[in-house]
Amino acid sequence: MAKKSAAFPVGLYAMLLFALAWLTLPRVFAPLERWLVGSACFVPRVASSWFGEPAQAADREALARIRELDNELLNRVQQHDFAGAGIAMPADDERILCGVLSVSRRGGAGQPSELRLDHSYAELAGCRELVTKSGNLVGFLLRPGVGRAADDEFEDPARVILCNHRDAPRLYAALETDDGAQLRFVVRAASPVDPGPLRVDFWDDPYRAARLEKPGHRVYTLPLAFGSQRVPGGLLLGTTRIWGYPRSADEEALTIGVFVAPTFEPRALSHVVVWRSGRYRPPPLPSSSSLRSRRRASAIVYDLPGASHGRHLLVAKEAVPEGAAVVQDGLFLGTAHGLSFGSGLVTSFVASRKPWSLLFLPDGDDQPPVELHAEVLRNDGDVAWLSWHGPSREQLTRLPAGYLFTGSNGQFCPSGLWIGRAEPARFERNLLRVTVPSEPGPRRAEVIVGGEAL
Amino acid sequence: MRWLLWFLLAPQVFLLAGFVQDLGLPALDMAVLAALYLAWFAERSALPFLLLGVAIGRSLVDEASLPVHLLVIGIPVALLLPLRSLFVAHRWLWQALAAALLAIAVPKLAGLCGRVFDQPSASAALQGWQVVWSALLVPPLLSFLRFLPPFAGFSEPDGPRPMAVMADRAS
Numbered sequence: 001m002a003k004k005s006a007a008f009p010v011g012l013y014a015m016l017l018f019a020l021a022w023l024t025l026p027r028v029f030a031p032l033e034r035w036l037v038g039s040a041c042f043v044p045r046v047a048s049s050w051f052g053e054p055a056q057a058a059d060r061e062a063l064a065r066i067r068e069l070d071n072e073l074l075n076r077v078q079q080h081d082f083a084g085a086g087i088a089m090p091a092d093d094e095r096i097l098c099g100v101l102s103v104s105r106r107g108g109a110g111q112p113s114e115l116r117l118d119h120s121y122a123e124l125a126g127c128r129e130l131v132t133k134s135g136n137l138v139g140f141l142l143r144p145g146v147g148r149a150a151d152d153e154f155e156d157p158a159r160v161i162l163c164n165h166r167d168a169p170r171l172y173a174a175l176e177t178d179d180g181a182q183l184r185f186v187v188r189a190a191s192p193v194d195p196g197p198l199r200v201d202f203w204d205d206p207y208r209a210a211r212l213e214k215p216g217h218r219v220y221t222l223p224l225a226f227g228s229q230r231v232p233g234g235l236l237l238g239t240t241r242i243w244g245y246p247r248s249a250d251e252e253a254l255t256i257g258v259f260v261a262p263t264f265e266p267r268a269l270s271h272v273v274v275w276r277s278g279r280y281r282p283p284p285l286p287s288s289s290s291l292r293s294r295r296r297a298s299a300i301v302y303d304l305p306g307a308s309h310g311r312h313l314l315v316a317k318e319a320v321p322e323g324a325a326v327v328q329d330g331l332f333l334g335t336a337h338g339l340s341f342g343s344g345l346v347t348s349f350v351a352s353r354k355p356w357s358l359l360f361l362p363d364g365d366d367q368p369p370v371e372l373h374a375e376v377l378r379n380d381g382d383v384a385w386l387s388w389h390g391p392s393r394e395q396l397t398r399l400p401a402g403y404l405f406t407g408s409n410g411q412f413c414p415s416g417l418w419i420g421r422a423e424p425a426r427f428e429r430n431l432l433r434v435t436v437p438s439e440p441g442p443r444r445a446e447v448i449v450g451g452e453a454l
Numbered sequence: 455m456r457w458l459l460w461f462l463l464a465p466q467v468f469l470l471a472g473f474v475q476d477l478g479l480p481a482l483d484m485a486v487l488a489a490l491y492l493a494w495f496a497e498r499s500a501l502p503f504l505l506l507g508v509a510i511g512r513s514l515v516d517e518a519s520l521p522v523h524l525l526v527i528g529i530p531v532a533l534l535l536p537l538r539s540l541f542v543a544h545r546w547l548w549q550a551l552a553a554a555l556l557a558i559a560v561p562k563l564a565g566l567c568g569r570v571f572d573q574p575s576a577s578a579a580l581q582g583w584q585v586v587w588s589a590l591l592v593p594p595l596l597s598f599l600r601f602l603p604p605f606a607g608f609s610e611p612d613g614p615r616p617m618a619v620m621a622d623r624a625s
Contacts, residue, residue, distance in 0.1 A: 009498050009501055009532070009535060011499065011501060011502035012498075012501045012502055012505065012528065012531065012532055012535070013532065014502065015501075015502040015505055015506065015524060015528060016524065016525060016528045016529065016532065018521075018524075019521040019522075019524035019525050019528065020521075020525070022520075022521035022524075023519075023521045023522070023525075023571050026519070029521070033513075033519060033520045033521075036506075036510055036520065037510055037513050037514070037520060039461075040461075040465040040466075040510045040511065040513075040514060041514070043462070043465075043466050044466075044469060044514075304469060304472065304514065304515070305469045305470070305471075305472035305473035305476060310576070311514070311515055311516075311517075337517070345513075345514065345517075347517040351517070351576055352517060352576075353517070353568070353574035353575055353576050353578070354517070354573075354574055355574075375574075378579070379576075
């Protein structure tokens with residue numbers, strides 16, 4: 001008769017501790033996970049030969065329509081992002097549209113305060129420190145080897161600190177009160193626990209400021225010089241939020257603090273504009289760097305059993321980076337979790353619950369694209385309901401119907417990949433219903449693997 | 455040999471559950487079945503790597519990373535393990551109760567780990583019907599699977615063991 005083991009399960013607790021250590025050092029153990037899970041994909045990969053031949057490509061008309069939408073999105077992004085700030089910047093400055101690779105570092109109001117761009121410091125040599133978007137001041141471009149970018153090299157993605165970063169300079173700004181008078185003040189980054197990303201520090205007329213009752217005043221920069229850099233006037237910083245005591249029957253309203261909230265959502269940022277003086281001649285560099293390389297590798301996507309939950313097996317001939325976008329005929333299928341042995345696991349957009357940076361292209365010729373930060377709440381087949389954050393209610397009462405594209409979700413998941421048709425929910429402003437076209441069965445696709453400059 | 459069978463077949467159980475669901479049969483979270491098997495029937499000394507095999511299987515069907523699945527399945531196993539010696543775990547009533555609790559706890563734990571480690575996944579959504587089906591189906595499935603490979607190679611007996619398994623152990 002076999003005896004039962006009475007040993008205390010030290011090994012089990014050690015495995016749980018190992019899992020915690022794994023989560024705190026993900027890059028160290030990433031090869032182990034790729035190897036283990038890649039090995040487990042061996043069985044479904046062998047079985048995939050019974051799944052049938054991959055479907056043929058979409059018809060030319062559908063492909064042309066998707067390309068047309070992509071071009072329209074890019075045109076409207078450039079038109080919208082380049083507009084506005086040209087009034088404040090020198091006329092001969094060159095405008096460079098940069099994609100955002102990542103946002104990080106908690107700043108004022110707990111919001112992200114740092115961006116990484118898809119251009120390197122070398123490619124942005126000679127650019128002004130100011131970074132704008134439409135008529136908004138977004139932040140400041142850093143220099144490699146200086147301050148917060150002390151450890152950065154010239155080939156690294158350029159780092160931008162937003163105005164709510166603790167190292168961002170104080171700014172001179174003004175707002176127009178309801179009676180038409182101008183209130184001038186100094187604005188600085190707020191603390192992470194404050195209710196707004198920027199905080200007003202000093203007023204030129206604190207007594208009048210204490211009588212501000214209504215929020216939503218637009219705050220613009222006033223001309224300011226710090227060091228060798230100048231901040232021009234007329235750039236929009238955001239709108240005010242008031243913190244204080246409301247008016248009562250016995251007492252007047254008392255404003256204690258005024259905060260400024262930018263008009264953009266940092267986590268939704270897909271593109272920003274960097275300015276280079278027309279007189280500066282940059283050194284010759286490759287026209288396209290590996291940071292913006294959209295090199296694609298061909299692959300085949302198979303449905304895994306239970307594919308209604310949005311998991312697919314990817315078989316490619318080269319290594320698949322983590323988070324790489326999988327595209328079929330211009331349609332965004334999902335992101336891949338790269339594994340060993342030429343395999344990968346793809347989670348479709350509707351099944352993924354991670355936060356996304358998205359671009360929404362409203363119907364109509366002159367509507368500007370809207371940058372959103374969204375999460376899929378639930379899905380039913382090919383239809384997903386997204387909870388989004390983006391422009392405030394004052395800026396945009398309600399999203400119209402339109403097309404949804406990816407925003408910048410990392411180096412290997414660039415913006416502009418078409419997801420599907422989007423419509424606003426009837427009774428909730430921040431809910432979006434997205435229909436993603438898909439078809440079952442194996443299909444040929446492409447994975448964005450980046451790599452050397454084209 | 456039993457370890458080879460475990461790492462070859464145990465992860466595929468999650469895909470098999472998806473296949474069964476595609477056929478229209480009730481949805482069952484295999485993490486519940488696996489956690490109950492590991493907690494009440496599997497060899498204690500083999501638990502760490504049995505858990506690893508199950509977590510690999512769950513990572514095939516869920517977008518969170520492998521260590522998250524180790525925690526989501528391993529923590530309930532660690533909590534249920536001491537109960538093995540307290541009462542008769544082989545009674546279906548206790549198994550049904552534990553399965554129902556696990557069907558609630560596993561998604562909640564997945565949601566917690568998703569928030570803490572920034573790895574959300576669709577399996578964090580609690581579905582009421584899955585709790586019911588877990589309570590109804592897990593006990594008979596466990597009674598059946600415990601004597602099938604690869605589970606049979608690691609099941610702790612509550613009586614005389616099948617001769618084939620003992621011979622394999624001796625070799």
